[in-house]
Amino acid sequence: MLNQRSDKVELLRIAEAVAVEKSIDKEIILSSMETAIQKAARTKFGSENDIRAKINRETGDITLHKVLTIVDSPENFDTEISLEDAIKVKSKNDFKIGDELFEELPPVDFGRIAAQSARQVITQSVRAAERERQYNEFIDKKGEILSGIIKRLEYGNIIVDLNRSEAIIRKEECIPREVLKTGDRVKAYCYDVIRENKGQQIFLSRANPKFMEKLFFQEVPEIYDGIIEIKSSARDPGSRAKICVYSKDSSIDPVGACVGMRGSRVQSVVNELSGEKIDIVNWVEDPAALVVSALAPAEIQKVIIDEQNRRIEVILTEENLSKAIGRRGQNVRLASKLINYEIDILTESEESEKRQLEFKEKTETFIKNLEVDETLGQLLVAEGFSSIEEIAKASVEDISKIEGIDANTAQELNERSKEYLIKEKEDIGKKLKELGVSEDLINHKGLTPGMLLTLGEKNIKNLKDFAELATDELIGGYDEKKGVKYKIEGYLEEFALTKIEADELIINARQIVFK
Numbered sequence: 001m002l003n004q005r006s007d008k009v010e011l012l013r014i015a016e017a018v019a020v021e022k023s024i025d026k027e028i029i030l031s032s033m034e035t036a037i038q039k040a041a042r043t044k045f046g047s048e049n050d051i052r053a054k055i056n057r058e059t060g061d062i063t064l065h066k067v068l069t070i071v072d073s074p075e076n077f078d079t080e081i082s083l084e085d086a087i088k089v090k091s092k093n094d095f096k097i098g099d100e101l102f103e104e105l106p107p108v109d110f111g112r113i114a115a116q117s118a119r120q121v122i123t124q125s126v127r128a129a130e131r132e133r134q135y136n137e138f139i140d141k142k143g144e145i146l147s148g149i150i151k152r153l154e155y156g157n158i159i160v161d162l163n164r165s166e167a168i169i170r171k172e173e174c175i176p177r178e179v180l181k182t183g184d185r186v187k188a189y190c191y192d193v194i195r196e197n198k199g200q201q202i203f204l205s206r207a208n209p210k211f212m213e214k215l216f217f218q219e220v221p222e223i224y225d226g227i228i229e230i231k232s233s234a235r236d237p238g239s240r241a242k243i244c245v246y247s248k249d250s251s252i253d254p255v256g257a258c259v260g261m262r263g264s265r266v267q268s269v270v271n272e273l274s275g276e277k278i279d280i281v282n283w284v285e286d287p288a289a290l291v292v293s294a295l296a297p298a299e300i301q302k303v304i305i306d307e308q309n310r311r312i313e314v315i316l317t318e319e320n321l322s323k324a325i326g327r328r329g330q331n332v333r334l335a336s337k338l339i340n341y342e343i344d345i346l347t348e349s350e351e352s353e354k355r356q357l358e359f360k361e362k363t364e365t366f367i368k369n370l371e372v373d374e375t376l377g378q379l380l381v382a383e384g385f386s387s388i389e390e391i392a393k394a395s396v397e398d399i400s401k402i403e404g405i406d407a408n409t410a411q412e413l414n415e416r417s418k419e420y421l422i423k424e425k426e427d428i429g430k431k432l433k434e435l436g437v438s439e440d441l442i443n444h445k446g447l448t449p450g451m452l453l454t455l456g457e458k459n460i461k462n463l464k465d466f467a468e469l470a471t472d473e474l475i476g477g478y479d480e481k482k483g484v485k486y487k488i489e490g491y492l493e494e495f496a497l498t499k500i501e502a503d504e505l506i507i508n509a510r511q512i513v514f515k
Contacts, residue, residue, distance in 0.1 A: 028129045030055050037062060045105060048078040052102075064105040070097055131201060134165045138202050139193045145214045146204060150184045160186060160204060167202035175206050175238040178274045187272060189214055207237035212278070215269045216243065220258055228254045231283040234337035236330055241276055242294065242338045246283040255280045279334075287312065287341060294335035298324035301348060305341075309498050312341045315351045342498060362386055370416045379404055380413075392417035428453055438462040440512075446505050451492050458491045467509035474502045 016026060037053035041064055045051055050067040067079075074080035086101050095101075148160040148167065156171035158180060169188055180186060188204035189211035195201065205211060213230050222228040228247050235241040247254040258280050259266045266278055281293045288303040291312050298320040304313040316324055324345050325332050336343045346354065359381055366377040369388060383402050385391055391399070391413055399410035428449040432442060435456035440463040442452055460466055471477075475497050476490030492502075 025129070029126065030057065032124075032126060032129075037064070041105070046078070050079045051105070062107065064107070065102040066105055068101040068103065070095055070099045070101060072097060131196070135193060135195050135201055138162075138165065138190070142190050142193050143210070144190055145187055145211070145218070146190050146202075147185065147187045150180055150182050150186055152182060153180075158186070160188070162202070165202065167204045169204045169206060173203075173205035173207050175274050175276070177238055178206070187215075206273075207235070209233040209235045209241070212241055212243065212269065212273060212276075215272055216258060216265075219260075219265045219268050222247075222252060222254075222257045227252060228257055232338050232340070234334040235276070236334060238274055238276055240279070240326075240330055240334060241273070242279045242281060242334045244281045244283045244290075244294075244338055253282075255282050281338065287339065290339050291335065291341065291343065294338050295324045295331065295343075298331075300324075302351075309496060310341050310500065311344065311496070311498065312339075313344045313346060313351070315346050315348055318347050318349075321345065321347055369420050370413065372413070376405075376409075388417050388420055392421055425449060432456055436461050441466055444505070444509060444512075446501070446508070448495070451495055454494075455491060460491065463509050464513050467506065467513040469506060471499060471502045471506060474506065475499065 034053045034055055037055075038051050041051045041053060042049060045066065052065050052067055054063045054065075055061070056063075068081040068086070069079060070083050070086050071080050072082070074082050081101055083095055083097060086095050086099075146160075146162060146167065148162040151159045151161040151166065153159070156174070158169040158174065160167045160169060167188075167190070169186075173188075173191075174180075186206075188206050189208050190202060191205050191208055191210065192203040193201060194203070210233075212235060213233050216230065217223050220228065223230065223245075227249050228245055231244040231246050233241065233243040243258070245254040245258055247257070257265075266280065270276060270278060279294075279296065281290070281296075284290050284293075287305055287307070291303060291314060292300045295314065298316060300314055300316050300320075302315040304315070306312070314324065323331070326334075332343050332345055359378075362381045362385075363374065363377040365388070366372055366380055366385075367374060370377075370391075372380075379402065380391065385394075394414065396407065396410045396414050399405060399413055400407045402410075405413075432449075432452055435453075437452055437456040438461060441447070441455070441461065444463060444466065447455075455461075455466065460469070469491075472488045472490065474490050474492050476493040477488045497505075
């Protein structure tokens with residue numbers, strides 16, 4: 001029974017022991033005990049009463065009081081009392097409206113059910129306090145490497161003991177084919193700490209590119225000191241990775257510093273990543289030089305850069321094609337992530353065929369829509385005009401500077417281009433109306449008339465439809481199912497949108513639709 005002396009002392013000892021074990025404030029434990037005792041007491045004296053418990057922090061004595069609020073006209077006599085009655089009860093004259101009257105209750109043996117209920121309240125309070133302590137302790141460690149012991153494995157997920165706290169490495173954040181077992185010490189990158197009521201709060205990863213970066217941070221003093229900077233990284237966890245480094249001191253080779261004497265530094269990182277092969281690339285501002293380094297060991301013949309769309313065409317010989325692409329496209333995929341450009345790999349013959357096809361298509365467009373002969377169409381393409389819009393925007397003087405085109409012909413070309421664009425806009429407007437494409441989609445910034453027409457034909461007819469699309473649905477991509485890779489056809493694939501542009505279009509639509 002709680003009213004016995006031994007029980008009182010034991011109560012304080014329990015509170016002290018739990019506080020030390022869980023690393024939480026002893027006051028939180030005692031407060032949760034008071035709440036539990038109050039709940040149990042209400043089952044004895046009636047749940048309609050306002051009952052409060054107090055544990056003496058020195059002696060462990062427990063006192064119970066029924067609390068009544070002093071009011072003018074009591075309506076609920078279980079929790080309220082008049083000023084006149086309060087004075088009679090306590091024989092005091094200094095009461096005022098709003099004060100609380102404490103009536104002491106006798107100590108009780110709460111019984112099995114009440115004690116069990118109290119135990120649950122204490123357990124819940126301790127768990128909540130423990131989780132809050134855990135969150136506060138680790139929120140500042142987000143973005144760092146943490147080390148712990150594997151406590152257990154759950155459906156492919158790994159639960160890690162971080163000394164009084166638990167973290168989780170989800171299945172998708174593990175290195176594929178890596179064998180880890182209970183009791184192993186493991187390092188991982190803390191990518192998130194979330195305040196949760198249930199489940200894990202600390203999320204770790206061994207597959208995140210930042211894990212590799214932080215390992216280099218630990219192994220290479222020049223990175224730790226800020227002399228060498230990690231510009232970017234990309235990983236195919238457990239298989240291959242690329243990291244791009246730059247030295248602020250021209251006398252220090254960033255690649256050599258990361259490799260270390262006889263490869264000691266990079267080997268330490270490779271060992272931690274279960275043998276993952278790591279390519280270290282020297283960062284330069286010139287995207288052309290950077291892509292050549294990123295695609296090593298392939299030898300590149302020519303690089304064509306489209307900075308506006310962040311695309312790079314790489315032309316190489318047939319024998320270098322497999323080296324540049326890599327196994328299952330791994331090398332070019334990692335290089336693309338590393339330099340943040342989409343990379344198209346072409347052999348010299350493919351590039352020649354592509355240029356010829358593009359030249360022919362542009363020439364036919366000018367012949368058909370501007371009613372010019374083949375010679376004039378070819379001349380316009382050869383001089384760098386790739387669309388009717390470009391001819392419409394060009395001045396008559398600029399067009400007439402082309403050898404073989406006089407001022408009258410230049411004027412006629414400019415006028416025909418403008419007339420064609422006006423007619424095309426009217427035709428597209430009619431088609432969009434027939435397809436039922438709504439004004440909110442038509443007015444969405446970044447979508448051209450041609451894109452709108454294609455979307456309408458694919459039954460994407462309003463901004464909500466567009467906002468619900470995924471990026472791959474818009475520009476195409478690849479997915480894998482049961483080990484088989486297959487192509488996803490994008491609605492706007494023919495318009496050569498970059499992933500960044502597609503993401504921006506979709507995000508802006510979602511902000512409008514779901515605000």
